[in-house]
Amino acid sequence: MKKLFLSGVLLAVWAIAQGPAQAASFDCTLKTLAPDEKAICANRDLNDADVQMVTTLNLLSGLMMMGGRGALWDDQAAWLKQRQACGGDIACIRKAYASRLNALQGIYDGLNKPL
Template identity: 65%
Template sequence: MQRLAALATLTLTALTLNAPSSLAASFDCEKPELAPDEKAICDNRALNDADVKMVTTFDLLAGLLAMGARGTMQDEQSAWLKRRQACGSDVACIRTAYDERLKQLTDIYNNLTRPL
């Protein structure tokens, strides 16, 4: 868990220092048809950082999981995205959505079978 958190933090730091401010991790903040949740994420640095951390963690896990588990995680991600979108521009709701998803992803990591 600590290694995943440390790697996600390092990646988050690298992405936020090197990425243009018009980009969140999962979408382009410059596109003209931003959904209300996306606009809120682009306008709020903490939410933008949460988006980067969530996507980075998701991508790291996708590389560690077998195909079936990866598919399940992708399905869960799609369902989570619908819940985040339902928040509209409610920053507190979006923050809660990210907190819950990051906890789920951390739980997936903690339950990985590791060789002895």
């Protein structure tokens, strides 16, 4: 399966630029973090998965027409509820990210690309 090259580049840049107190989609220094967010902040590979997921999501959002973009963000909101249901279970969160990244890759693969 073809990978999102730009997503990988952006992920690397983002990871280098961010300190340990920042995940891609939320601030790890907040006192009001949910259990899943605390687990992501405390676990480097989950934090990296969060960065990759948000970077890929934003890239795809920019490539899609308005209706598709809305559906993409609706799916993201539904996925976020699934991730939150994991609580602090790292294996569950890891599986949720793998599933979401696979779904986002499928969306990218299905886009009509001019080249």
